[in-house]
Amino acid sequence: MDIAVCVKQVPVSNDVSVDPVTHSLVRDSAESMLNPADANALEEAVALRERYDGQVIAFTMGPPSAEKALRAALAMGADDAVLITDRAFAGADTVATARVLAESLRRYGVFDLVITGSESSDGATGQVGPMLAEFLAWPHLTEVRRIEAVETGRLRGLKKFKNGFLRAAVTLPAVLTVSYGCNEPRLPTFLSQISANKKSVPAYTNKELGLSPGAVGLAGSPTEVIDTFAPERRKRAELLSGTPEEIAGKILALIEKKRGKDNG
């Protein structure tokens, strides 16, 4: 079973800031890591390969530094990894991202399954997996919690549904998005990390993909983030200090004041 896993390099969460002018993430100073849900996607893919053979190929679209996420994927057990990088891809929204990923998958070879995380920890739109399915014209299952079996060209899995689960099957080839925390991603070993560091990672640019310049990056992005801001705080927290008795007295005074206000 040949599986592609799309992985995204994201800033380490506490290190994220948004440019007040461009409204894009400031990545220069941010330390980066593999998107957490993508580690779950890789774990599902490697476990499927162990059951059904085949290979797992990791893809990322990003700046050259995104190779780090691919090395993490290789250390977790991906057989190969592909970096899709071009200045022309900068500023991509989810449509332009999914279009480039879909074309890269097509050019690379034939896959039975594509797995993505259900959402990234930075943009967090959760749109790339389903859009990828749309560009490939494949069916998809979103927010899969567990893959149960692959039989006669169909994959069966569990999705979260209200307070329970829903069992669904999809005809292959298909796209799955898997939820963060749905499994325990394996840790790289010292040896797997060394072999991941030695592996050559090919890079595709738009020259290889041959997409029209107007279909990629900012030019190919119909969605624009116009503003980002913190919600206005209506309620203010008041910090009470003193001995437990003093604090109890202050709470009582606040309650009486509120009661007085409520009773006019």
Ligand SMILES: Cc1cc2nc3c(=O)[nH]c(=O)nc-3n(C[C@H](O)[C@H](O)[C@H](O)COP(=O)(O)OP(=O)(O)OC[C@H]3O[C@@H](n4cnc5c(N)ncnc54)[C@H](O)[C@@H]3O)c2cc1C
């Ligand atoms: C605050 C903020 C809000 C945004 N809101 C929107 C919006 O509403 N609409 C919009 O079109 N764009 C939006 N963007 C831009 C969006 O973040 C980018 O398009 C980004 O390339 C992909 O979106 P995502 O991170 O939300 O992906 P998600 O759909 O959340 O990612 C799901 C999965 O797709 C895969 N994936 C995502 N990106 C890549 C990649 N580059 N390479 C490989 N695999 C990948 C990973 O497996 C990931 O787990 C926003 C950006 C920011 C910073």
